[in-house]
Amino acid sequence: MKHQYAVWWGMLPAGEILPKNNLLASVAGARVTPCLLRIPADVGCSMAEAGFYGGKQGVSLNPPRVPGLLARVRERCRFRHYSLRTEQAYVAWIWRYIRANAGSHPRQLGKRELEAFLTRLATEGRVAASTQNQALSALLFLYQEVLGLELPWLEDVTRAKRPRRVPVVLSRDEVDRLLTMLDGQAWLQAALLYGAGLRLMECIRLRVKDVDFDRHEITVRAGKGDRDRRVPLPQRLAEPLAQAIARAASIHERDRAAGLAGVWLPHALASKYPSADRELGWFYLFPALTPSKDPRSGLLRRHHVDEATLQRAVRRARLRAGIVKPATCHTLRHSFATHLLEAGYDIRTIQELLGHKDVATTQIYTHVLNRGPHAVLSPLDR
Secondary structure, eight states, X not given: OOEEEEOTTOBOOTTOOOOTTOOOEEETTEEEOOOOEEEETTTOOBHHHHOEETTEEOOOSSOOOSSSHHHHHHHHHHHTTOOHHHHHHXXXXXXXXXXXXXXXXXXXXXHHHHHHHHHHHHHTSOOOHHHHHHHHHHHHHIIIIISOOOOGGGGGOOOOOOOOOOOOOOOXXXXXXXXXXXXXXXXXXXXXXXXXXXXXXXXXXXXXXXXXXXXXXXXXOSOTTSOOEEEEOOGGGHHHHHHHHHHHHHHHHHHHHHTOBOOOOSTTHHHHSTTGXXXXXXXXXXXXXXXXXXXXXXXXXXXXXXXXXXXXXXXXXXXXXXXXXXXXXXXXXXXXXXHHHHTTOOHXXXXXXHTOSSHHHHGGGGGGOOSSTTOOOOGGGO
16 A cells, blocks of 8 residues: 655655655744654645644644545535534544554554544543544544445444533523623624524524514524524514624625625535525625635635634623623523523423424423422422
8 A cells, every 4th residue: 555654844645755854844933843654645634634743643723635535535524415514523533533543544443443542532632522422423424434334343332421411501680791791793693692592603604584574583594403493583683683684785785796706505505596695685694704715615705704703702791791600602592491491481392492303402401490480499498
């Protein structure tokens, strides 16, 4: 089998050998000692992925884009209509697995190597059970979907057991204090998380057409599990949402005048409806300030805002409001469900609003109730 040797600062074609005297380099004034790593020729990698800095594995922020195994992983992810984030995560985990085994091709590795890799993630990397399971899912996808291997031992690999955590929930007063510390677009987005029970990315990815003022509802498309659902549009947010749509329409008009590519459309909609990507209805409700390059098509187009902007704003607001609970954007969704339960709404209704596949997931909110029709009164208070 042909191999390539790569170091962090360059790209080598499959089969090319790097001279072993290239051992030192300087990056941004810092001296590093990259080590050589033998990579199977059909994998393909860049030095950013193959490098070892100071004896430790480097972190890959830009997975390889040369033909080979990882390109096949990307192609298969797109064939299965996986999201870009899932594709990036799977490619990163598969590459990390190859790198952890000295560049050996996954066909040459077995159950022992896979379990050792997952064990090191838990013992040395101290990753959460969900992260460990994501790595396992990526490797199962590699062996079953990409390599097409039917290996009996794959079914015997044990998934990490996720601990059941009680969600952090804010009181109504704490929610008011938090929202008071926000303004502008961040306030509107946070208010949607609480007022409609949206997940962070569901809010960020809203399109103009998803807001229906006549029916007083918001349509969440391709939510978790690729499921659509409808949630209530809080009347208090009707005017701010109308203003957000007007702002998006202004940006949309400028983009059309500038000749930018239309917004990204899911699945095959771009080919089925060639002009839909340039229509206002498909434009993001919260568009980014500047256009960016589409990582898949390479087209310059306007995407939605970065979710990290809202995450930082909520964290700052929590600190200014004096809230000691470790509240995040998702805490507002937890609070939405809990406050509806406290108000006496049926758990099946709340399950539908949250988009939970299993009612057992929704029932966790019954564990944090401290008042309302389902509250438990302590015997000390009797």
